[in-house]
Amino acid sequence: MKIGIVGAGFVGSTAAYAMVMRGVGSEIVLVDRNGELADAQARDILHATPFAYPTKIRAGSYADLDGAGLVVLAAGVNQKPGETRLELLTRNAEIFGGIIPEVLKAAPQTILLVATNPVDVMTQISTVIAARHGVPTCRVIGSGTILDTARYRALLGQHLGVSPKSVHAHVLGEHGDSEVLHWSNAEAGGLNVAVVGEQVGRPLTEAVKARIDDEVRCVAYRIIKGKGATWYGIGGGLARLAQVIANDERALVTCSMLTDSCLGVPQVALSLPRLLGAAGIISTLTPELDEAEAAALRRSAEVLKSAFDGVKL
Numbered sequence: 001m002k003i004g005i006v007g008a009g010f011v012g013s014t015a016a017y018a019m020v021m022r023g024v025g026s027e028i029v030l031v032d033r034n035g036e037l038a039d040a041q042a043r044d045i046l047h048a049t050p051f052a053y054p055t056k057i058r059a060g061s062y063a064d065l066d067g068a069g070l071v072v073l074a075a076g077v078n079q080k081p082g083e084t085r086l087e088l089l090t091r092n093a094e095i096f097g098g099i100i101p102e103v104l105k106a107a108p109q110t111i112l113l114v115a116t117n118p119v120d121v122m123t124q125i126s127t128v129i130a131a132r133h134g135v136p137t138c139r140v141i142g143s144g145t146i147l148d149t150a151r152y153r154a155l156l157g158q159h160l161g162v163s164p165k166s167v168h169a170h171v172l173g174e175h176g177d178s179e180v181l182h183w184s185n186a187e188a189g190g191l192n193v194a195v196v197g198e199q200v201g202r203p204l205t206e207a208v209k210a211r212i213d214d215e216v217r218c219v220a221y222r223i224i225k226g227k228g229a230t231w232y233g234i235g236g237g238l239a240r241l242a243q244v245i246a247n248d249e250r251a252l253v254t255c256s257m258l259t260d261s262c263l264g265v266p267q268v269a270l271s272l273p274r275l276l277g278a279a280g281i282i283s284t285l286t287p288e289l290d291e292a293e294a295a296a297l298r299r300s301a302e303v304l305k306s307a308f309d310g311v312k313l
């Protein structure tokens with residue numbers, strides 16, 4: 001599959017690198033308004049191909065996205081220290097208004113995978129713009145909480161002393177401050193993580209749960225304070241989503257998509273467990289939530305809906 005990446009900064013270039021290291025895609029084209037940057041990133045990543053997979057990678061223009069089955073959108077501004085994702089909205093919405101028609105002119109059949117923040121609202125904006133070009137909703141995907149879910153699994157695995165790959169736990173709702181860690185259904189080895197914690201002698205006390213919640217929800221602010229931006233986690237997550245699509249895996253992932261109704265909130269893009277394959281999102285699962293989780297998810301949906309409703313399109 002040919003993959004395009006628009007935005008060759010930290011996120012776009014790391015996604016390309018992670019795809020090459022995983023052998024995802026036969027050809028990758030990097031597009032950026034800073035052509036020199038895109039070219040430099042492509043050349044640097046090309047030099048890693050002998051250690052990974054023989055992916056063809058180069059910089060190009062929008063026209064070079066012709067035939068791409070997937071285009072990752074990672075262009076736009078990122079957060080400065082202390083800034084929330086939602087504060088990026090006006091600037092990035094304007095940028096997407098210019099980018100998406102160009103992408104779809106070259107690759108009308110492509111799946112769009114949005115990474116730019118605030119990713120859920122940007123996914124909803126992309127869905128509206130893409131629909132004007134005949135693209136169905138299921139082909140506009142936001143990376144959503146793929147990253148937060150990875151953070152959650154990594155921290156749970158670290159606490160329990162088990163591989164994060166054996167931990168099945170999800171973050172739902174916004175990729176951002178109002179996100180919801182789904183504790184009541186988090187499991188490892190077929191058991192609830194609370195039971196696993198007791199059995200391995202590493203109980204998930206309220207204090208431990210609060211620490212994990214805070215780290216998942218707030219770690220991006222800490223990383224941005226320390227190194228200016230985040231890129232490895234999301235780069236890995238975007239490569240994984242691209243792999244699922246390229247291989248038609250029908251994997252269940254938490255990612256964002258415009259959703260008809262979430263707990264009574266209509267027409268909102270947010271993350272839920274979604275079945276993903278070559279045609280995009282095939283279906284959505286309704287999670288079993290306790291009362292507090294359901295209330296938190298509804299609040300998260302309301303935050304996103306009200307942010308989207310404030311956008312002029």
Ligand SMILES: NC(=O)C1=CN([C@@H]2O[C@H](COP(=O)(O)OP(=O)(O)OC[C@H]3O[C@@H](n4cnc5c(N)ncnc54)[C@H](O)[C@@H]3O)[C@@H](O)[C@H]2O)C=CC1
Nearest residue numbers: 007009010011032033075076077078115116117119229234
């Ligand atoms: N969804 C997620 O989990 C995550 C999302 N992000 C978001 O990803 C986005 C990109 O972040 P970084 O890569 O760190 O930023 P960056 O500044 O390193 O890269 C952004 C790139 O977009 C390019 N660009 C800007 N306007 C453009 C246009 N009109 N056409 C083509 N290219 C354009 C810039 O030249 C720049 O190279 C931000 O919105 C950031 O908040 C970052 C981390 C995680």
Ligand SMILES: CC(=O)C(=O)O
Nearest residue numbers: 079085117147220230
């Ligand atoms: C920046 C961002 O969205 C993250 O690392 O979660």
